[in-house]
Amino acid sequence: MVVDLKESRKKIDNIDKEIAKLFEERMKVATDVAAYKRSTGKKVFDPVREEEKIKTLRELTTDEFNKTGIEDLFRQIMSISRKYQYKVLGSETNELLPFKQVDKLDVDKDTRIVCFGEHGAYTEQAMEEVFGTDITSMNRLSFKEVLETVANGEAKYGVIPIENTSTGGINDTYDLLLDYDITIVAEHVVKVEQALLGKPGAKISDIKKVYSHPQGIMQCSKFITEQGMESESYMSTSSAAKKVAEEDDISQGAIASTRAAKLFGLDVLKESINFENSNYTRFIIVTNQKVFLSNANKISLSFEIKHQAGALYNMLSNFYYNDLNLTKIESRPIENRNWEYQFFVDIEGNLNDPGVRNALACISECAKQLTILGNVRTK
Ligand SMILES: O=C(O)C(=O)C[C@]1(C(=O)O)C=C[C@@H](O)C=C1
Known part of the structure; x- marks a missing residue:
């Protein structure tokens, strides 16, 4: 016979009440642990203890599905416990923040x-x-x-x-x-606003090859393709303009600013050739x-994390738990370590904010490496 939903939910409610009570008790104990760690100078994050705990808890469960489930659950619980401890400790991050x-x-x-x-x-x-x-x-x-x-x-x-x-x-x-x-x-x-620049008197149809910084070429890729022009990367948009001005070849153009055109005596053959208007x-x-x-409101960080499941998720949760808005994330390959990445993130906040200090304390202990790139004022 199928068990009535109401009955099952009642059972679940009772179990959840127990879990919530035990969770609160556990967090209270975490306060004692934080006090001990402060007095002995021990680090909050103890990866050996965490791994032992996961192993024991996995052994306490019966099937593979529950083993994975309990591991997920306790990785979260211990991560919350760590964040709570940093909060209790008032995140002593002074050496981390020599700013x-x-x-x-x-x-x-x-x-x-x-x-x-x-x-x-x-x-x-x-x-x-x-x-x-x-x-x-x-x-x-x-x-x-x-x-x-x-x-x-x-x-x-x-x-x-x-x-x-x-x-x-x-x-x-x-x-x-x-x-x-x-x-x-x-x-x-x-x-x-990228412009096509040419030698005085040149027409667009004269230009067979354009030079620019790779960014200029990318921003104007559609125009270059439509015109059937060849393109070549140059050191900067303005160096490209200088090159065109100095060489006696009407078929060469530069993608650069109208300011560069004035400076090097070039003609502006076409303005705003970037494919997006809002560039x-x-x-x-x-x-x-x-x-x-002092009025900075955006922090840029870079960190490297362990190459393992959940590492990025756990790292980013530090922002969530401290109510910090993550506004940008980039990853770049690490040299000579295929498929491993260095992360660059921007978060809203000031280095004096307690939430920021808390998140940085957590990240510095768990990440393989953390660099605070800076704290700037953004509009
Ligand atoms: O046992 C500790 O040292 C704690 O700080 C407690 C705890 C946990 O919540 O179980 C939290 C953080 C440590 O990384 C390990 C374990």
Whole structure:
């Protein structure tokens, strides 16, 4: 005979009441554990104890389905227990957060600021929109050189692009960020209107080959294909404009800004050739000091996790449990370790927020590696 649903639900309700009561009791014990750990300086996360616990609990269950189920359940319970302990401990993350809070970026006319690209590059525009023109600016032809110049102190700030609305994250930037001891202190968005530039007097039909930064080529891929033009990657959009201006070949064009056209004396053969009308690039401003603005509201992190089931899920749950909105996630392959990835995430918040500190304390203990890339003000 089939058991009546009401009867089964009543049984389930009673069992759940017991579980809820036991859960609360367990969490109270976790407070004692936290107090002990604080007094002895022990870490909250004890992976050996967790694995032993899972093994014992699996042995207490009968069939394979329940073994997997109890493992899932207790991995969650212990993860909640850890988060609770960090909260009780008030997340002592000072050594993790060697960042100094500042009210504004320290800059005057003698401050050296380095940007990517030749004069006329979009990055230069971003730099001038952030810092004005009364600065000591420097130009470097690769992202790597910009970051090196900042890391070794030759320039106080550096500006490079990190993301575009139509082509996504700029991989080269992500791949370099962890190679230098630098901090992202600000960001700036520029509307990018790519134009086809040619030698004075050239017509669109004269152009057989276009040069640009890979981003410029990607943003204008439809136009290039429609026109049947060949394309070749160049160091930056403005370097491409310079090349076309310097060489005596009317069949060469550059995809760059109208600003670059003016600077190098080129004709604008067609404006706005990017395939998406709303084409914006986000630039980051980096420095070699560990600082963040007091009104910063977005944190960028990078971490590596164990290559195992649930690792990313558990890591991201730290944001959920601390009520932090995750606004972006990127993954990049780790060199020489096929199919393993480095994660880059942005979350809303300020490094002073207790929830942020709590999440960072948890992540730093569980991740294989954690880097706080910076805390910036975003609109
Ligand atoms: O036994 C501990 O050390 C605890 O902190 C308790 C607990 C758990 O909830 O069972 C939580 C975190 C540790 O990683 C291991 C186990």
